[in-house]
Amino acid sequence: MPSNSISKVFVVGGTGAQGLPIVRALVADNKYSVRFLTRDPASRRAKDLLALDNVSVLEGSFADEAILRAGFRGCDAAFVNIDGFNTGEKTEMYWAMRSYEIAIEEGIKFFVYGNLDYGLKKSGYDSRFRTGHYDGKGRVGEWILFQNQVNRDRMGAAVFTSGPYIEMVISPGTPMTPTVEDGVVTWRVPLGEGAVPHVALEDCGFYVRWLFDHPDRANGMDLEVAIDHIAYADLAAAFEKVTGHPARYIDTDLDEYWKTGPLSRAAHAPAGYNADPNDKSTMNIRDNFTGFWNLWKYGVVKRDYGLLDEVHPNRIRSAEEWFRREDRLGRALGKGGLWERVQPENRTPILKIGEDQRTGKL
Numbered sequence: 001m002p003s004n005s006i007s008k009v010f011v012v013g014g015t016g017a018q019g020l021p022i023v024r025a026l027v028a029d030n031k032y033s034v035r036f037l038t039r040d041p042a043s044r045r046a047k048d049l050l051a052l053d054n055v056s057v058l059e060g061s062f063a064d065e066a067i068l069r070a071g072f073r074g075c076d077a078a079f080v081n082i083d084g085f086n087t088g089e090k091t092e093m094y095w096a097m098r099s100y101e102i103a104i105e106e107g108i109k110f111f112v113y114g115n116l117d118y119g120l121k122k123s124g125y126d127s128r129f130r131t132g133h134y135d136g137k138g139r140v141g142e143w144i145l146f147q148n149q150v151n152r153d154r155m156g157a158a159v160f161t162s163g164p165y166i167e168m169v170i171s172p173g174t175p176m177t178p179t180v181e182d183g184v185v186t187w188r189v190p191l192g193e194g195a196v197p198h199v200a201l202e203d204c205g206f207y208v209r210w211l212f213d214h215p216d217r218a219n220g221m222d223l224e225v226a227i228d229h230i231a232y233a234d235l236a237a238a239f240e241k242v243t244g245h246p247a248r249y250i251d252t253d254l255d256e257y258w259k260t261g262p263l264s265r266a267a268h269a270p271a272g273y274n275a276d277p278n279d280k281s282t283m284n285i286r287d288n289f290t291g292f293w294n295l296w297k298y299g300v301v302k303r304d305y306g307l308l309d310e311v312h313p314n315r316i317r318s319a320e321e322w323f324r325r326e327d328r329l330g331r332a333l334g335k336g337g338l339w340e341r342v343q344p345e346n347r348t349p350i351l352k353i354g355e356d357q358r359t360g361k362l
Contacts, residue, residue, distance in 0.1 A: 062082055271288035
């Protein structure tokens, strides 16, 4: 497939935290145009995308075959990242697989799937590590790469595997939202001596653009990305170094985390808010994010940082580098430095679920 064959990209998940920088990267230089799907074209995030050049919108849900067909039709390529916190694990798997099948039928030439690590498999199928919103995506990612062995000449495919956004460490409503205790920024999380392979949203745009720019090399690839495996003692030290204000990490056992942590009030709600709580396959938030923290505490997930250096030589490589960039950017935008922005009254949600408040339609 010639590298210049892609021009119009249909994006599912464009108004999400990851989707916004990906759409921006695709349309930055007029090589691509984007049609993105949203249930609410009047939302703040949709309006931000529509303010860009070469961006159009399709109103509707990914859980609708007719809408998916309308989105894919007339496009050369697609990026599909379904919101598992909306759908729940089972529904996400169905519609992700169906989107791949419909994309082939509608003539898409290159398909990129927004993925997460299949942590349960990577752990040797140990249910301590079962994380529904990761495993649901990971199963589909493997399935797409398997289908691609047969279909790669008709429709190329790549998998983009991200991870916890580093923006989540200063944002409300995330598993690692900090507290400010007696003037000390404090992360109380059940990480032990482990480390989180945090991803910078800024870099996600570059990586996905790279996949579309290099379809011959990317065809059949699972590009697994991260800044670094970041220990939270190092995260706190970096925050303190950049801001000049004290910060700390306090290892917290799971029982205490689920009594007092940032997700404790919703611990027994379904992880996917539109999933059926009476369906025995539906994980609640506590079980889902217990597996999530175990993945990082016990080092289940790996990354090839040499490959990432090759693909993105200017990538962000440390928590300190990200904090410095974010501090400068916040000041330039009039939001204040990191110290001001991490105060509870000044925080703004980075995740779409933080704005939707778990009320988005399927």
